[in-house]
Amino acid sequence: MNAANNNTANGREPSEIELLLPWYAAGTLDLSESAEVEAALARDPELARRFEWVRAEFAQELSINEEAASPPDNDVKALFAKIDALPARRSAASAVVSAMASSGFVGRIAEYLAVLSPRTVAWSAMAAALAIVLQAGLIAGIMFKERNPGGYDTASTPTSARGDGSDVLIRFQPQASAADISNFLAANKLSIVAGPSGGQLYRVQVATTKLAKPELTDIVKRLQGDKVIGFIAISEQ
Amino acid sequence: MQTTSDEALIAKIAKGDRAAMEALFTRYRVRVFRFVLRMVRNEAIAEELNSDVFLDVWRQAGTFEGRSAVSTWIFSIARFKALTALQRRPEAELDDERADAIEDDADDPEVALAKKDKAAVLRQCLVKLSAEHREIVNLVYYQHKSVEEVSAIVGIPEATVKTRMFYARKKLSELLAELGIERGWP
Numbered sequence: 001m002n003a004a005n006n007n008t009a010n011g012r013e014p015s016e017i018e019l020l021l022p023w024y025a026a027g028t029l030d031l032s033e034s035a036e037v038e039a040a041l042a043r044d045p046e047l048a049r050r051f052e053w054v055r056a057e058f059a060q061e062l063s064i065n066e067e068a069a070s071p072p073d074n075d076v077k078a079l080f081a082k083i084d085a086l087p088a089r090r091s092a093a094s095a096v097v098s099a100m101a102s103s104g105f106v107g108r109i110a111e112y113l114a115v116l117s118p119r120t121v122a123w124s125a126m127a128a129a130l131a132i133v134l135q136a137g138l139i140a141g142i143m144f145k146e147r148n149p150g151g152y153d154t155a156s157t158p159t160s161a162r163g164d165g166s167d168v169l170i171r172f173q174p175q176a177s178a179a180d181i182s183n184f185l186a187a188n189k190l191s192i193v194a195g196p197s198g199g200q201l202y203r204v205q206v207a208t209t210k211l212a213k214p215e216l217t218d219i220v221k222r223l224q225g226d227k228v229i230g231f232i233a234i235s236e237q
Numbered sequence: 238m239q240t241t242s243d244e245a246l247i248a249k250i251a252k253g254d255r256a257a258m259e260a261l262f263t264r265y266r267v268r269v270f271r272f273v274l275r276m277v278r279n280e281a282i283a284e285e286l287n288s289d290v291f292l293d294v295w296r297q298a299g300t301f302e303g304r305s306a307v308s309t310w311i312f313s314i315a316r317f318k319a320l321t322a323l324q325r326r327p328e329a330e331l332d333d334e335r336a337d338a339i340e341d342d343a344d345d346p347e348v349a350l351a352k353k354d355k356a357a358v359l360r361q362c363l364v365k366l367s368a369e370h371r372e373i374v375n376l377v378y379y380q381h382k383s384v385e386e387v388s389a390i391v392g393i394p395e396a397t398v399k400t401r402m403f404y405a406r407k408k409l410s411e412l413l414a415e416l417g418i419e420r421g422w423p
Contacts, residue, residue, distance in 0.1 A: 061378035
């Protein structure tokens with residue numbers, strides 16, 4: 001059943017596939033669900049048309065947040081002022097653990113149990129998170145080599161002021177290797193200028209000059225077919 | 238570069254490690270701030286809530302059991318604090334906010350211009366969504382939370398998460414239609 005038959009404006013319920021479109025755009029479905037959505041999009045032009053709206057919503061919500069205010073620079077001081085104002089209960093507990101830890105084997109056992117009990121680890125979530133963290137690290141390495149041969153930078157901090165260039169937002173496929181991404185960037189003469197922001201999105205410069213929107217749209221269309229691309233959209237900034 | 242897992246940081250925070258607290262705070266401070274800001278629409282309140290969220294993380298790290306991801310736990314705390322703050326806000330402030338949100342700008346030349354730009358209108362409509370709808374749209378699109386994670390953060394069944402997102406998008410369609418853009422269902 002296609003989307004057009006399933007839920008026109010007559011009040012019928014949307015299909016399960018249509019309900020999943022926002023998560024498909026955000027790249028947070030599992031592989032089997034993603035495959036189902038991809039297949040449905042390929043065979044249902046009406047669903048594909050609606051998905052373009054989902055992508056537009058996704059891009060605008062990101063843009064709203066990226067342009068929103070940031071917390072003040074001294075917020076960490078405010079946090080620790082609040083922490084320091086707490087009763088000394090935590091400090092006392094810490095002191096006990098430290099004292100036990102310094103008492104040799106018994107202390108080490110106590111510390112070990114203090115860390116593990118009663119934790120039930122969500123292994124699959126951890127593995128997924130680890131994959132993203134590793135990719136962020138690898139991409140940071142690429143950025144580091146490209147932009148800061150003699151300096152230091154972090155993966156989550158913009159690495160250049162926004163100038164007159166033209167940027168797009170890209171989320172790489174989680175399974176894309178550093179080599180894949182590096183080759184993709186080199187082949188298309190692209191450079192990562194910032195990221196990752198919310199949702200592992202990177203700001204990637206596609207031209208050093210301001211391009212007209214139709215030109216940028218063509219570039220996005222050309223790049224979005226590459227295997228390393230999970231999501232790509234024109235940056236509104 | 239993120240090299241220590243959130244879970245490892247929480248374990249250290251549970252033992253009173255301030256450096257781990259600062260690392261976790263640095264990792265999430267912007268995302269959490271913007272999440273609560275989208276809900277309460279007031280920077281001063283969002284700042285206060287942001288530090289309150291991480292104060293709770295500091296105090297409760299020892300009770301974190303890992304049944305959900307650390308970020309899911311943090312956003313659950315943030316959501317609770319934002320909702321509590323919304324309930325406390327004077328009715329007059331909320332009235333002002335509603336007035337802003339439903340501002341009739343049909344004759345405004347800027348809006349007439351904006352109508353020509355689908356993206357700008359869509360953006361305007363996203364801002365006008367209710368707190369409940371802004372929350373889920375933010376969690377799904379900006380915070381990249383899965384259906385399961387949104388369910389854990391918001392405290393509703395996964396099926397309800399999907400339908401709530403659908404109705405948020407349906408509301409968007411209605412707002413777009415009011416501004417002259419018909420995109421069909423939803």
